[in-house]
Amino acid sequence: MFTAPVFSPPFIGLNGNVVATADAKLHVTDLALLRGYGIFDFMRVINGIPLFQDRYLARFQHSAALLGLEIPLSITALKAHIHTLIAANGHPSAGLRLVLTGGFSPDGYLPTTPNLIVLDAPYPAPKPEQYTEGVSLITHSYVREIPEAKTLNYIVPIRALPQIRKAGAFDVLYVDPAGWITESSRSNFFLVTKTGVVVTPHDHVLPGITRGVILQLAQDRYPVEMRPVHIEELQTAQEAFLTSTTKGAVGVVQLDALRIGDGQVGSITQALHHAFLAYGEAYLAQNKTSGSL
Numbered sequence: 309m310f311t312a313p314v315f316s317p318p319f320i321g322l323n324g325n326v327v328a329t330a331d332a333k334l335h336v337t338d339l340a341l342l343r344g345y346g347i348f349d350f351m352r353v354i355n356g357i358p359l360f361q362d363r364y365l366a367r368f369q370h371s372a373a374l375l376g377l378e379i380p381l382s383i384t385a386l387k388a389h390i391h392t393l394i395a396a397n398g399h400p401s402a403g404l405r406l407v408l409t410g411g412f413s414p415d416g417y418l419p420t421t422p423n424l425i426v427l428d429a430p431y432p433a434p435k436p437e438q439y440t441e442g443v444s445l446i447t448h449s450y451v452r453e454i455p456e457a458k459t460l461n462y463i464v465p466i467r468a469l470p471q472i473r474k475a476g477a478f479d480v481l482y483v484d485p486a487g488w489i490t491e492s493s494r495s496n497f498f499l500v501t502k503t504g505v506v507v508t509p510h511d512h513v514l515p516g517i518t519r520g521v522i523l524q525l526a527q528d529r530y531p532v533e534m535r536p537v538h539i540e541e542l543q544t545a546q547e548a549f550l551t552s553t554t555k556g557a558v559g560v561v562q563l564d565a566l567r568i569g570d571g572q573v574g575s576i577t578q579a580l581h582h583a584f585l586a587y588g589e590a591y592l593a594q595n596k597t598s599g600s601l
């Protein structure tokens with residue numbers, strides 16, 4: 309039986325038009341449905357302002373290019389479309405999901421003209437205890453395909469949900485067969501070495517927007533390295549944390565049976581999370597006064 313989704317905005321953006329949700333339909337031959345061929349992005353909207361919009365749209369363009377998909381709107385037109393949709397839906401604070409599909413495919417394989425969906429999505433506010441207590445992860449042997457692109461493929465982590473639940477963990481940490489860490493299911497990974505260096509894996513990861521901002525903020529405060537990170541380093545690390553749009557920086561206090569550092573959320577993690585929040589506030593204030601939304 310069909311039940312209405314909990315979060316059902318009145319309007320959805322479809323190929324540059326703002327249409328009533330009931331009319332926002334794609335044909336079942338879309339390659340996103342038949343083969344999982346497509347990309348997306350996800351940004352926060354706060355008080356009607358899409359936070360760090362230019363960074364997200366640049367990544368969306370990059371993901372599209374990596375899959376050979378053309379966004380049917382210019383970036384200027386896409387920004388205007390996003391603005392119209394936010395105003396029409398009247399949800400000043402939400403998530404905003406952009407999806408670009410492989411298009412309707414007559415033979416179920418060849419990409420055609422991409423379809424662009426812009427969807428007001430719920431913003432899953434993190435639980436406050438994640439910041440005070442930290443989270444635990446379980447290792448999962450995997451490296452994402454085309455890791456630079458934010459593709460629609462989340463088969464591996466969604467399939468691992470029962471395992472994560474069984475372990476009482478928060479999420480997975482992807483590790484390759486030789487023990488090199490890449491990222492988590494929807495977050496980037498950082499550690500702080502015993503000498504206080506902030507380190508994040510350089511290759512085979514999604515260029516997270518939060519990761520980018522955190523790196524920028526960390527560079528002014530601490531020694532920073534972007535390089536391969538081996539799981540062995542966690543034995544001696546002081547701190548570890550995840551970064552993502554929905555979380556900012558969240559401390560990781562345990563990986564499998566290993567307690568990280570002293571098992572508490574570290575001071576550098578906390579400082580970077582607060583610096584990230586302040587940077588976001590400043591962005592919102594600036595974009596409000598300049599009216600550049």
Ligand SMILES: Cc1ncc(COP(=O)(O)O)c(C=O)c1O
Nearest residue numbers: 494495496514516517518552553
């Ligand atoms: C695989 C993966 N890595 C990292 C991230 C974090 O990226 P961002 O900070 O842009 O949310 C995400 C976000 O969903 C992701 O899916």
